[in-house]
Amino acid sequence: MQQTIVDQIEPVADDVVSLVLRGATGPLAPWEPGAHVDLTLPNWLTRQYSLCGDPADRESYRVAVRYDRLSRGGSEYIHRFLRRGRALDVSLPRNHFPLLPAPEYLFLAGGIGITPILPMLRTAAASDVPVSLVYVGQSVASMPFADELRSAYGERVRIVATRQQGRPDLAALGSALNPGAVVYACGPGPMLTAAEAAFPAGRLYAERFRPAPRSFAPNTEFEAVCARSGRTVRVPEDESLLDVLTHAGYPVPSGCREGVCGSCELTVLDGEPEHRDEIGAPEGRVYACVSRALSPRLVLDL
Structure with a gap:
């Protein structure tokens, strides 16, 4: 901290x-x-x-x-x-939305979703590759940093105030995407859903502030084995792994409790997690706030 x-x-x-x-x-x-x-x-x-x-x-x-x-x-x-x-x-910074090298970038931001895009745009523009930003909001007055962006990047920034102009045609942007160009998007759920339909999956990187609606199999009970302490706790159907561990005296850090921020990441030593997060948990990790287990037990590095 x-x-x-x-x-x-x-x-x-x-x-x-x-x-x-x-x-x-x-x-x-x-x-x-x-x-x-x-x-x-x-x-x-x-x-x-x-x-x-x-x-x-x-x-x-x-x-x-x-x-x-x-x-x-x-x-x-x-x-x-x-x-x-x-x-x-x-906290120390965490990054589940890194900017990867590419020959060209299209950035798509909706409202407060401009926040992670701003430093990406600055870094990409400094690398001297083609960059453009489509920034969407209900009105210019509701869009943070709009003047800063226009002043710094001029015609590379397109401001779309939907009350006056309507929504941008993402399908047209997708069809005009140059070979090798990648898209970074952040904003409200409906905009990101439209982006997923408009841009090739391997070339779109998106970050959500809220989890997308998804369905999972009904919760089942499982055991969490805390390997370092030698203790096993039961995770019932109606409680999260995070809550059970917290009540058992393991103060796992947590923030969003929606599988978006990654602050409750734990190391899995054995067992098969059921990943329900929005981040895409790496191999051997699980986010305790939303994810559960497909195996009867998870062995955790606790």
Whole structure:
């Protein structure tokens, strides 16, 4: 965990504020485009936000937060109560949405989904390969960093205000995609679903802030064997692996509890996980908040 001080809070669009978090004790941990961090708020909530500043800046992090009128307490606290000078604990950056080398990039962002795309665009443009951004929102006033993007990248950025212009034709963008070009997309679920239909699967990389609706087989009971401590706990049908481990005295870190942020990653030593996350758990890992087991037991490195 890193200690930071809120250095700046400023509005960057309707219902969106930008936070600049300065390292309280020295340089902050390095990060690459696509990374996010956990913010531990003074109201005891932990929330995840994509880093949208300059990866070369080791003195501060920048994030942007949209006020959610159905807030569970995170965005509401930041917008109504957080003040400059407040100390905040911030996790080390994690990156499940890395920018891979490519000869050409098309970036697609919807609303607050611009946050992980911003540093990607900056890095790609600096590498001197062709880049373009299609940035979609209900209105320009609702789209954070729109002026910053137009000023920095000019005609390479296309701003689409859907109330006036309608939705962009993603199928046409897909058919015009040059060979070798890749697409990075982040935004609301319906936009990403449309992107998945429009762009070739092997050339589209997408990040969701909320899990896509999916169905799984009914939950079944299984055992979690904590190998290092020699203890076995039962995970019933109606409880998550994360909750069972927490109640048993294993304080597994957690954030979103939706299989999106990756903070509850555990190492699996034996058994077959049933992956229900949005990230794509690597071999030998499981995200305890949503995933379960296909085998009668999972042996965990706990």
